[in-house]
Amino acid sequence: MTDEPRPQDGEPDVVPLADLRTPEPHWFNVPNLLTFLRALLVPVILWLLAVDGEGDTARWWAFAVFVFAAATDSIDGWVARRWNGVTRWGQLADPIADKLLIIGSLASLAVVGDLPWWAVNVIIAxxxxxxxxxxxxxxxxDLVMPASNWGKAKTVSQVVAVxxxxxxxVPTGVAELVLDVAIVLTIWSGIEYAFRAGRLVRTRREGDPT
Incomplete structure (x- = not known):
C-alpha cells in the first residue's frame, strides 16, 4: 500500500504524465471494485469499534476487516496487471482509498478514545x-513522482500501527511505540518528498532558460 504510483525496477524517479495516458479498459472492473470496497469498509470498522462491549468479538472483527481491506491493495494491483485492468480512474482512486482506510481507521480509534487526535491530525496534514x-x-x-522507499516505509508503519x-x-505501550515510529516516518517521508520535488523543479529550471 503506497500513496503514489509505484515504479518498477529500473524505472526513473519521475514518470511523465503522458506515459500514463494510454488506452485502457473500462473503469468498471474487478480491481477498481476492490479499491472502492476498501474505502467502504472504513465505516464498518468504526461501527465495530463503537459497538465493542464485553469481550473482544467486535474488536477481532474490526481487526480482521482492516487486515482484509489493507490486503486488497495488493490484490487489486495484481488483478489489474494480470487481467489488463489498469485504468486512470484506478490510478487516481487507489491512493485515495489507501488514505481513506488509514486515516479513517485512525480517526475511528481516536473517536473511541484509543489514541490521541494529534496523531491523526499529523498524518492528515x-x-x-x-x-x-x-x-x-x-x-x-507534467510529471508524477513515484513513491520513495521512505514513503513505502511510512505506509507500512501506519498499517502496522492501526x-x-x-x-x-497487544500491550498499549507496544501499540504506542509503533504509532510513534509511524508518526516519525510520516513526517520524514513528507520532508523527503518535498526535497525531491524541489530538486526536480530546480533541475527543470536550469535546463530551461525560458
Missing amino acids: REVAVTLLRVRLVRRL AAFLAPG
Whole structure:
C-alpha cells in the first residue's frame, strides 16, 4: 500500500504524465471494485469499534476487516496487471482509498478514545501537503513522482500501527511505540518528498532558460 504510483525496477524517479495516458479498459472492473470496497469498509470498522462491549468479538472483527481491506491493495494491483485492468480512474482512486482506510481507521480509534487526535491530525496534514505538492508537479512539469522507499516505509508503519491498536491483547505501550515510529516516518517521508520535488523543479529550471 503506497500513496503514489509505484515504479518498477529500473524505472526513473519521475514518470511523465503522458506515459500514463494510454488506452485502457473500462473503469468498471474487478480491481477498481476492490479499491472502492476498501474505502467502504472504513465505516464498518468504526461501527465495530463503537459497538465493542464485553469481550473482544467486535474488536477481532474490526481487526480482521482492516487486515482484509489493507490486503486488497495488493490484490487489486495484481488483478489489474494480470487481467489488463489498469485504468486512470484506478490510478487516481487507489491512493485515495489507501488514505481513506488509514486515516479513517485512525480517526475511528481516536473517536473511541484509543489514541490521541494529534496523531491523526499529523498524518492528515502530511497527506494533504504531499497531495497538493503532487498536483503542483503535475500542473507545472507534467510529471508524477513515484513513491520513495521512505514513503513505502511510512505506509507500512501506519498499517502496522492501526493493526496494533485494533488487535486485542497487544500491550498499549507496544501499540504506542509503533504509532510513534509511524508518526516519525510520516513526517520524514513528507520532508523527503518535498526535497525531491524541489530538486526536480530546480533541475527543470536550469535546463530551461525560458
